[in-house]
Amino acid sequence: MNGQQNTNRRIAIVDNDVLALTALRALIEQQLPQCTVTWTTDDGQTAVDRCLTAATRPELLLVDMSMEGMSGISVCRRIRTETPDVTLLAVTSFTVNTYAAAAASAGAQGIVGKADVNRLCQGIETVLNGGTYVHIRSDDEPATDLPPSVTFQTAQQAYERLDGGHSIGAGGKEPYALSTQETTIMDLCCSGLDFTEIAERLNISPSTVRTHIGHIKTKLGARNLSQAVVRWMTGKGQL
Structure with a gap:
């Protein structure tokens, strides 16, 4: 991202399932040694506050889509309307189609299933490097890939689309x-x-x-x- 070295990339996770938080953190630390999980939380508002505070802002936030209270969709939208400086990767235990359109609309840079370790790692690396992540299905996989109408944008593009505070009424x-x-x-x-x-x-x-x-x-x-x-x-x- 803008010339940064691909080491010590700062990641945060929000998921109201404590077991999922623990598993995701362990997975990242094991599979992506260039990444550091700087914090985790089970509360959406806490995640928003930390992402909008310079001292605690990660490069990437993994956002569970099906949280109670403040939904993952709302977390993404609140962050993205305020800043393009945090990339957002939606994660879900459901098929990606369930939340894909909403995640894209809310300013996320991609979506991936929690259970798919390889694609989760691919998604993290892709969005950390400024891209967007879309699951492209191979011929022998079930039809769970994203419909053609769903297009993810970069953090900057999504920020500008969601007005980024520039068209406040x-x-x-x-x-x-x-x-x-x-x-x-x-x-x-x-x-x-x-x-x-x-x-x-x-x-x-x-x-x-x-x-x-x-x-x-x-x-x-x-x-x-x-x-x-x-x-x-x-x-x-x-x-």
């Missing part, structure tokens, strides 16, 4: 001013989840999801959910 607020819950719901919609699946994921009722969607459409100035998804994923105020 009146009163210093973000242009869309979505709540944390609305942001998470919108990102899950981008992943292709329906209202029932979103409700199950967030432990709320489908009617509550519908209410949030109504508020989101109003804030985005969208006529329907499809238009809201397009506006949210492109980061633009109008089509």
Whole structure:
């Protein structure tokens, strides 16, 4: 990254599964000796705060997508709207398709399954060196690769797409001013989840999801959910 030597690369991990944190840390230290895990946390807000503080900012944050409380999607979006200086690699125990679109929309540089050691290491090395990571399936593997419509951007590109604080509206607020819950719901919609699946994921009722969607459409100035998804994923105020 900008001429740095490929040694002592600083990595951090956020995952609310303590066993997963321990396993990921051990894996990185064993398989990637050029990398140092500077900290781990099971709390999304703590990860955001540390990534936005110069003294504790890592080069790369591994973000679990299915955390309770602040979701991994929200962690990515909060960090990416503030800085391009932390690369984000989404990790998941589900198939990568489950969260791929939402992770890309939220500013991550790639996504990889936790159980796939080789690809996890490849993903870490790729995004640390300024690239994006997309799992390309070989002929003998099941169809779990990313759909063609999902494109990951570099940290700088994603920061600029998400406005990076440069198109703040009146009163210093973000242009869309979505709540944390609305942001998470919108990102899950981008992943292709329906209202029932979103409700199950967030432990709320489908009617509550519908209410949030109504508020989101109003804030985005969208006529329907499809238009809201397009506006949210492109980061633009109008089509």
